[in-house]
Amino acid sequence: MTTLEARGLVRRFGEVTAVDGVDLDVAAGQVHALVGLNGSGKTTLLRMLAGVLRPDAGVLRLRSGAEPSGAVIGHLIDVPAAYAELTVEQNLSSAALLRAVPRALVPRAVSRAATALGIADLLTRRAGGLSLGNRQRLGLAAALVHDPQLLVLDEPTNGLDPAGVLVVRRLVVERARTAGCAVLVSSHHLDELARIADRITVLHRGRVVGRLDPRTPDLEVQLFAMAARADGIDVTAELGRPAPARKPEARS
Template identity: 45%
Template sequence: MVIETQNLVKRYGKVTAVDGVSLRVSQGEIYAFLGLNGAGKTTTIRMLLGMVKPTSGEVRVLGTRVRIGGPKPWASVGYLVETATAYPELTVRENLEVVQRLRPGTEPQAVDRIIEQLGLSAYADRRAGTLSLGNLQRVGLAKALIHQPEVLILDEPFNGLDPAGIVEIRELLRELVRNQGVTVFMSSHILGEVSRLADRIGIIHQGRLLQELDIAELERRRKRRLLVQTRDGLAAQTVLGAAGFSIERLDHQTIAVCDQSAIDRPDDIATLLVRAQHPPMMLKVEDEDLEQYFLRLIRQDVSN
């Protein structure tokens, strides 16, 4: 395992920010860490990086137990936590040169390489304090990547990026994983991007890790339903209910059928409705997306 925690706990007085989190991240995968604000994501990331001392439990990164002030394994780790920072009076290039000097062994051409890679060429000689939030985020990612780390730990890497920038960073992370075997541990509230990018997902709520699953397992767990729209939703509900189907009324024209037989054979539903003189205007199989699945899991946890 590249990243591993065992029963990780962090308390601040009477508040438990992280409560017994055990997670495992394999080499060369993109692991997305999801949770609401205050769920414990950033506190966990800070413990992964040795910025915060756990109350109990332990963290291992690249096989090394993480300790505050310890020298390892940081030469092989790049990170961006919460808001990207830079010296505002220095240019982008000068900021990156500072980081290069703080990373012994970094190649001489690393600054030019990472400026090109992150699309910062037009801003290289501009003072960091004048940058937009999105371009400052690119600088933060450049600082994390300049020494070509084996592991990237990123807290909200898409923060402040426009849609084109999000696509560029998504493709960059994929390329790093595919071509260099980099392991990425990231938190993000942009769940659409997470579903496109992640190999595995961990969901944390109120400090507890509710679930870890890979994308294939997520596909199996997501709910599906058949949306049916007619001119008279109540009449359609009556027809299909009489046929033994489980129906949810969404509005005056639209109902949802959750039975697997209806999802597998929507043409049978259409036939029933046509014969009852309530022909469908729309039949659509709807898959629960990651955001809907995440919120359903959180609501279940709250109700329990």
């Protein structure tokens, strides 16, 4: 069952075609990972899929027939947005209201999201005074507060300590498997993605150039080889060569 269907998405910035005719399906109950080298178009694609950037061409459809909007999509892309002067609780409440959570249900939604991200003890703290990692946790809680059908996360573990990484890993999998959410996540930490992803799509120069199997080893090498092949470069021999032996330590 596909929750989100994107066909022929294109986005240009002046002379640069950041996304160049991408088709992508994100299924309910699945974690779909998007990977690619720097500048391959991941963030631009995620922003279009989250409904915060208008495509120059292509269509986006949601299974429910709902308009792709903040009420059904949760996202954390780029720097987490928070009002510095408001408390964590006020930030989460306004995120919930903006995303059409009925007023009477907001306190419960806020408490649930804050607990899930391990920031329930920070609810009365001003967002402006939070550490980098806790701002990221607040951004993730805001993305989840309305129990979205589709969750779009760009580098969700940015700034998080190992405990935070575990929280995100558990949360992403729980959202997909238990809540039936469709999750699209992008990261350069391929080993981390491999633990949670059902599918991995590779983007290169704005186009989908292949898929990786999350259960196979050496995903970085496979990604690099796939990107090189898309550029017409065969790096098979290069990648098969053993690493040069380390020089013996010089004695003093």
